[in-house]
Amino acid sequence: MNDSIPTNPDPEPKERVAHSFKSLRELVDYVSGKNLPPVQSDEGRVSDTVPFPFLGIVGQQEMKLALLLGLINPNIGGILLIGPRGTAKTTAVRSLLELLPQVERSLCAYGCLPEDIEAGGIDAVCPDCAKKFAEGKPLTSPDNVRLIELPLNARLEDVVGGIDERAAIHERMRIRRGILAQADKNLLYIDEINLLNDDIIDSILDAAAQGSYTVRRGPVAATYRSRFVLIGSMNPEEGRLRPQILDRFGLRVLVRGLEDGAERLEAYRRVHAYMANPRQMANQFYGEMEAAAAEIRLAREQIKKVAIPDPVARAAIALIQKMGIDSLRTEITWFESARAYAAADGRMEATPQDLKAVAPMTLRLRRSHFMNEYFKGQVSEEKEMLALLSNFGKAGKGKKAKKKK
Numbered sequence: 243m244n245d246s247i248p249t250n251p252d253p254e255p256k257e258r259v260a261h262s263f264k265s266l267r268e269l270v271d272y273v274s275g276k277n278l279p280p281v282q283s284d285e286g287r288v289s290d291t292v293p294f295p296f297l298g299i300v301g302q303q304e305m306k307l308a309l310l311l312g313l314i315n316p317n318i319g320g321i322l323l324i325g326p327r328g329t330a331k332t333t334a335v336r337s338l339l340e341l342l343p344q345v346e347r348s349l350c351a352y353g354c355l356p357e358d359i360e361a362g363g364i365d366a367v368c369p370d371c372a373k374k375f376a377e378g379k380p381l382t383s384p385d386n387v388r389l390i391e392l393p394l395n396a397r398l399e400d401v402v403g404g405i406d407e408r409a410a411i412h413e414r415m416r417i418r419r420g421i422l423a424q425a426d427k428n429l430l431y432i433d434e435i436n437l438l439n440d441d442i443i444d445s446i447l448d449a450a451a452q453g454s455y456t457v458r459r460g461p462v463a464a465t466y467r468s469r470f471v472l473i474g475s476m477n478p479e480e481g482r483l484r485p486q487i488l489d490r491f492g493l494r495v496l497v498r499g500l501e502d503g504a505e506r507l508e509a510y511r512r513v514h515a516y517m518a519n520p521r522q523m524a525n526q527f528y529g530e531m532e533a534a535a536a537e538i539r540l541a542r543e544q545i546k547k548v549a550i551p552d553p554v555a556r557a558a559i560a561l562i563q564k565m566g567i568d569s570l571r572t573e574i575t576w577f578e579s580a581r582a583y584a585a586a587d588g589r590m591e592a593t594p595q596d597l598k599a600v601a602p603m604t605l606r607l608r609r610s611h612f613m614n615e616y617f618k619g620q621v622s623e624e625k626e627m628l629a630l631l632s633n634f635g636k637a638g639k640g641k642k643a644k645k646k647k
């Protein structure tokens with residue numbers, strides 16, 4: 243992957259080399275407003291696929307920030323990009339490729355890990371891995387986080403896995419890993435998530451929430467890890483998303499078209515430049531992409547140490563209550579995002595400003611009009627019930643008390 247982007251043979255403009263970034267946000271804002279020198283057309287030369295540089299996407303700061311926070315802290319719990327077609331949602335997700343951090347990954351096709359042996363003994367891994375483990379050989383190696391895209395026509399069997407007819411001997415291993423198991427420690431991207439069948443969505447959300455899932459096929463069962471950052475995109479014109487699915491997404495970004503004419507022109511120029519010469523386009527952002535990748539790596543290490551002081555947390559919860567939001571996922575996401583934001587700035591304590599910076603994407607679309615109306619409708623029934631209950635069991639006593647008097 244590293245050799246796909248050679249260092250830029252042309253010297254970098256001085257102004258860019260001199261610039262240093264205090265925060266991820268500053269980097270995102272800076273690059274969004276940057277003007278590019280014209281790109282020479284390179285038609286006729288075959289080039290390998292180089293993704294559009296993430297930081298080269300014009301505008302859409304909130305979407306970029308949300309995706310970066312998701313890379314820093316997987317506990318944020320999923321990112322939903324909501325907007326019409328042609329607003330760079332899929333481009334942005336795919337362009338994350340160059341920024342993805344590293345994780346320890348199983349070397350085996352069945353996904354055996356040392357943790358499996360710790361938890362379930364030597365039989366919990368395949369015979370090959372058991373042998374390796376006994377010989378003191380590693381079962382994992384560092385690998386880049388990957389972007390797994392769920393195809394729209396995926397069947398439930400593709401998603402969770404099914405019987406593998408070729409592997410017969412080792413009982414546990416007779417189930418073929420599905421897309422969810424492949425997504426472990428990766429990003430799972432579902433374009434047009436609102437068009438997916440309910441049974442598939444439910445299995446994905448359950449697996450994401452639990453971090454693992456079990457497949458049963460007759461007498462054979464297997465449990466797989468599925469700790470992934472879910473990224474969904476949807477165009478609300480093409481159908482709505484069930485409220486319980488919406489609630490499962492930590493961050494909700496409204497991706498609108500660019501409003502500023504000058505930005506639209508710049509976006510057009512960049513797309514044109516990219517189509518003419520993807521590599522040259524990528525090279526123009528090489529320095530900033532490296533800086534962002536380094537920030538993400540560092541922030542992922544530091545996030546464990548970032549705390550939210552109690553008074554700050556209390557004030558945030560009061561605000562959530564004032565907004566009339568019920569779901570506890572709200573504060574979980576809000577706090578985890580603020581911690582990621584603080585970690586990206588190299589701070590060990592999240593401030594009210596950190597919470598404010600990530601608030602809109604964590605708080606919007608949480609309030610349920612249905613539930614509000616539903617609870618309002620319940621008020622009169624509740625009052626009636628409590629009034630009846632207040633005298634319940636007293637009637638007998640009351641009469642006795644009267645008799646005594």
Ligand SMILES: [Zn+2]
Binds near residue numbers: 352353354368369
């Ligand atoms: Zn194995």
